[in-house]
Amino acid sequence: MHSRARLSFHEAVISPAVVNRYTTSVFSFLRSAFAFDAPCALMSPRSSLRRLAALGAILVGLCLTAAPASGQDLPLAMDTPLPGTDSYDDAIPTPTEVIGHEIGTRHTRPAQVVRYFEAVAAASDRVQLREHGRTYEGRRLIHAVVTSTDNQENLDQIQRANRRAATAPTQVSDEDLQDRPAVVLMGYSIHGDEASGTEAAILLLYHLAAGSGPDVEAALENAVTLIDPMFNPDGRDRFVDWVNGNRGGTPTADPQDREHNQPWPGGRTNHYWFDLNRDWLPAQHPSSQGRLDYFHNWKPQVLTDFHEMGSEATYFFQPGVQSRTNPNTPEMNQELTGRIAERHGEYLDQIGSLYYTRETFDDFYYGKGSTYPDINGSIGILFEQASSRALRKETSKGELTYPFTVRNQFMTSLSTMRAVVELRTDLLEYQRDFFANRDEALQDTETEAFLVDRSAQPTRARALAQVLDRHEVRMFDLDESVQANGTTFRPGDAYMVPLDQPQGRFVKAAMERTSTYPDSIFYDVSTWSLPLAFGVEHAAVSDAPAQGQRLQDPSYESGEVVGGRSEYTYVLPWGKYYAPRAVQRLHNNDIRPRVMTEPFTARVNGSSQSFDRGAIVVQVQQRGVAADSIHQVVQRIAEDDYVDVYAVDQGMTPQGPDLGSAGSDILDPPKVAIITGTGGGSRYSGTSAYNAGEVWHLLSERMNVPVSLVDLSDVQYADLDRYNTMVLAGGSFNDLPTDDIENWVRNGGTLIGVEDAVEWPIEQGMVDLEERELDVDSLVQDQSYADLDNAYGAQGIGGSIFETNLDPTHPVAYGYDESVPVFRVGTGFYDPSDEPGASVGTYDATPRLSGYLSDEQTEQARGAASIEAHEVGGGQVILFMDNPNFRAFWYGTNGLFLNAVHFGQIL
Ligand SMILES: [Zn+2]
Known part of the structure; x- marks a missing residue:
């Protein structure tokens, strides 16, 4: 039973005597297989060749390739070698x-x-x-x-x-x-x-x-x-x-x-x-x-x-x-x-x-x-x-x-x-x-450690730490306060990710910002700098500070109900990662939240606490809901949504509007339709499954928002009044019934477009934005035929990180500072709108934070529109030129999208 192991049965596996005995049956099997109408049944189980036949790919290959003489694999399949295999x-x-x-x-x-x-x-x-x-x-x-x-x-x-x-x-x-x-x-x-x-x-x-x-x-x-x-x-x-x-x-x-x-x-x-x-x-x-x-x-x-x-x-x-x-x-x-x-x-x-x-x-x-x-x-x-x-x-x-x-x-x-x-x-x-050889490999790297603040955005900082932990990266507390990048990183409020650790090379590759590339064609994105994606205050420092205790457990930390049980109101500040889930938790329990559109202070536990725009006020005495149930839900919000909630016993505030302010709207629960499928076009047209899936995952999996996936071709028959929010997450939407959608928006709906889906409302004239033109053909004119692909490729944006400047007084930017890193794919740039208040975010004059971007596209991007929110009749169209939900790890911009979902109704 020892010879060259080939799956060519006539000279395989078995001693010559055995081969003689079985050759006929094998070949008759193969022949019948070629005929294709013969069943592809295996040989008698008694045959010792049955075991080889078990590698069915080869045998079955014969069965299936037989009928039309493909020539591709017929002769070869008969002679498939399995080197060094006897039986x-x-x-x-x-x-x-x-x-x-x-x-x-x-x-x-x-x-x-x-x-x-x-x-x-x-x-x-x-x-x-x-x-x-x-x-x-x-x-x-x-x-x-x-x-x-x-x-x-x-x-x-x-x-x-x-x-x-x-x-x-x-x-x-x-x-x-x-x-x-x-x-x-x-x-x-x-x-x-x-x-x-x-x-x-x-x-x-x-x-x-x-x-x-x-x-x-x-x-x-x-x-x-x-x-x-x-x-x-x-x-x-x-x-x-x-x-x-x-x-x-x-x-x-x-x-x-x-x-x-x-x-x-x-x-x-x-x-x-x-x-x-x-x-x-x-x-x-x-x-x-x-x-x-x-x-x-x-x-x-x-x-x-x-x-x-x-x-x-x-x-x-x-x-x-x-x-x-x-x-x-x-x-x-x-x-x-x-x-x-x-x-x-x-x-x-x-x-x-x-x-x-x-x-x-x-x-x-x-x-x-x-x-x-x-x-x-x-x-x-x-x-x-x-x-x-x-x-x-x-x-x-x-x-x-x-x-x-x-x-x-x-x-x-x-x-x-x-x-x-x-x-x-x-x-x-x-x-x-x-x-x-880690040190040698990193010797030209100026960075010795990355510092990440976890006080301003604790959940996002921990979400980043969880990712690093999955890659066996070690993180440490700081031993002393460190000033870097205009931020003070404090022990207990920050963690350090040193390059001097076994995964140091990984740390560099995952955390660094990049701007030079040996090639300008990207099969995928050109950058993924994790601190930018998670939207955390961070710094790359060239001298690693003294490290404290290792951060052992990166799981999220519960918040607390500050001030204990309230008989009057609770206030949830806005801006923490799971605050939108907290609001959804209120909705899911039939508790009506109010959103404050101006900053204010309130008395909490005898001292003064300030709240920014977007703070959510929960009245304890609500019709139809028992106070006890409100207390329980608020307690769960602190524990499971990782936000602090403040008990406030007075409606009159020391500064800013009172809690019952005329400017504090009651929020309706979002009723979201995500448009999916291909519509009347071919299976390759229509919506982007990736983008739609990102929204579906964010809302349904992370934020507990029930969503409806509505097929593009069903929209014309659908009862759109069931929804107050509709998401065009990416792709082409030519099959949408324009009049129906526009009427729905005018009657108060919030239409959200992401990435290339922003084109549809612009093309339909619902939003007036001017696209910036760049004649790429003229840029590649002098290139030889062979270099053309590369030259065109060099003008693409396969995925880079830009800096967007925000208007933080706009509800879509509530909870954010004045600038935010965003993830951008594609080269369609628009001038910001002339309409007062519609331009929520524009790219910085130096737009690129990380990633590949040609000089010409840099010019195009300067000051271009990043986020636009337009009133259309009684409703609104909110457009994200970037992808705030990219691949589920852009925690830093998820909040902007969720603001559009929860606060679109108050624009
Ligand atoms: Zn594949």
Whole structure:
């Protein structure tokens, strides 16, 4: 039973005598498979070849590719090599036995994946199954820990030793690394509709759990392999439900077929329509948080990230475009990526699959799964397979099948394992040195520490600390007061994030502001400076002050009810992160809040307390609500919304308006419709699922506001009077019924537009704003044909951070100071409105705080409109040119958007 292990059955796995015995049946199987009308049933279970057949991608590949002579994979599928693999253990269940279908014959559902992983873990002492969380929809997030039985017995010790290379690198010698297994995290299909990766994960698990032979054994002995088969099970289920549900008994390759065209929003994203492959750094979603937790417990040397791309492409693996590698990533990282890539090339050569490297994809934004490891001493590798989307798909190069795509992903999974075995000590040393050489890497960095104030915005400062904590960053209290950037940072009221710590290189990359770039094309955003995003007072200091106690627990701190139980009113100051949730909590309990539009002072506990605009007054004696219930709700607000509430026993105030002021409006509960879907256009038109999802997540998940997702094509039939607030979160809205919406606004509705959605109300003439023109063609005129793409790209804004100057007396800016960092994508700039009071925010004369911005676009942005609020009849249109809710980590500007939701009605 030992020979070259290839999955070409005629010369495989088994001794020549056995081969003779089985060759016929195998070939007859293959032939019948080619005929396509024959069932793709496997051979008799008695056959010892059944075990190889369990690697169904290959066999099934034949079944599915057979009918139309695609030429793409037919001859190759017959000769798929599985290097260094002799046989498979009967005691380990095959995917078919557990799941009920051959891998590749249909799209495997998340629950089936979990069931298979459970079954293998139960049967194999090479495999442990671990759960690292639940998705929003309650699906289990699992990963398997796969290694030799010897390693399994010493797993804790291996894990501890592996972590030491990161946490105490100078104490780890080359000899220490000699006999230690590497750790590789094989991660798959973070985009739920890029489904082939997960199928390959199933095959990899079977291969490692059941296989024997020199390469399998080498992989088990030399590596601890963490197989995370589904980074995004909610998205996968949405997608799989669609493809499996729209396929008949005979799969069709027609790209216009329903099976190939999932409806908006598709399965790419998570429950709230976020791209999880941007969330590795912000870490705002449960799946990212659970994954980071085990990532850092292990500190893998290699992490794979399997994706799919357009159907006309071939196969891509990193390294990508060299000039688009983040400058904080060491060169050696790219060199090792290149050496690993040689193995992918070899393995794909063997099965005849075309591929490419060093083009298209970058390695810049640390929020992506293939780039995040690069700032953690690890090697992240992006794989992109041309997508068959459904089971078969016509392309200009012939038919592309799901099994073919699975096979490629499986082969590069194996080549990754081979590379980890062969480069094991290089990878271990590289990671150790990444952490050991921190000082050297940071020697040109002037910053020694970041200081973050937590007194003005305690919840936002702690939300930032929570993110840093998820990345194993250490934070410390200050030992003494420090003056920097015009702010005094005080012990107990601030924390310090020093670069002199194991995660120092990460700290720099996550916190710094950037303005110079080796390349001007960005696959994603050009900056993500976390202190700016969280809107906290902060400073980068070149001398780290003496540090106090380590900040151990970054969870939010409850507020208090200052002054105890009141029989008259409570006052909630405005501006803390969860104050809008506090107001919503009042609404949800039928308690009517009033908003104060002028500053005032009030007597609290015998002393004078001042309140800014936006303070919420809660009268204790309200019709229809028992005072006791008001006290309870106020108590919960302090505890769970983390804001202080003040008991005020007199309506007459020492300064400013009295509490029953004519200018203090009673707030209605927001009744919010978010416009979603594609309307009458194609599935690629209409609203932006990302932007709509950000609003949905903010309101429904964080702020307890019930929202209605209303499809664009249903708006014309909808009873709009059910809503007082409508959000156009991004995208194009040509299918909206203009008259209906305008009438609804004129009757008192608040229409909120975000990013490119601001165009619709402007185009409809509801708001009068002048767009600034920039003739980009004339700017790129002198460029050669080959340089044109770059020249146009250099005039784009893929995501930069601007400074917006606010009018803090405007209700949309209540709770804010005079300036705020905002996140901006796109180049549509408008002059601020001439209408008095309508211009809530404009970009600063020096607009850029961080990120890429060309000189010409800087000119365009100077003083341009950032936030506009226009009265239209009895209602209002509020426009955010930026994205205040970007990727759920822009805590600093969420408040502006929430002001529009809660206070739009008082404009
Ligand atoms: Zn993808």
